[in-house]
Amino acid sequence: MVCKRCASDNHGAFNGEVAIHFPGLNGLDKPIVWAFPKLAVCLKCGFTEFIVPERELRVLVHGTPVEGAQVLPNSPVRLSDKAGDKSASSATEG
Numbered sequence: 001m002v003c004k005r006c007a008s009d010n011h012g013a014f015n016g017e018v019a020i021h022f023p024g025l026n027g028l029d030k031p032i033v034w035a036f037p038k039l040a041v042c043l044k045c046g047f048t049e050f051i052v053p054e055r056e057l058r059v060l061v062h063g064t065p066v067e068g069a070q071v072l073p074n075s076p077v078r079l080s081d082k083a084g085d086k087s088a089s090s091a092t093e094g
């Protein structure tokens with residue numbers, strides 16, 4: 001494989017974790033799509049290529065979640081809303 005950006009053949013294969021966001025203000029109402037593709041990284045310039053899996057690609061095409069795709073829905077979930085917060089600070093008053 002030759003890099004499309006710098007023509008180097010010095011590349012490596014890595015496991016990736018990518019969160020894909022729709023652009024612009026309209027993107028705030030769309031799901032965030034998670035993909036875990038194999039990455040082909042040019043070790044000279046950093047240019048990276050990967051293939052979005054078909055199921056996650058359908059989310060990008062339609063802008064709505066599909067069954068089985070790993071997406072973060074557009075309604076935010078705050079970590080502070082989750083139970084089990086261990087913020088036990090033992091402040092002593094003097």
Ligand SMILES: [Zn+2]
Pocket residue numbers: 003004005006007008042043044045046047
């Ligand atoms: Zn390159």
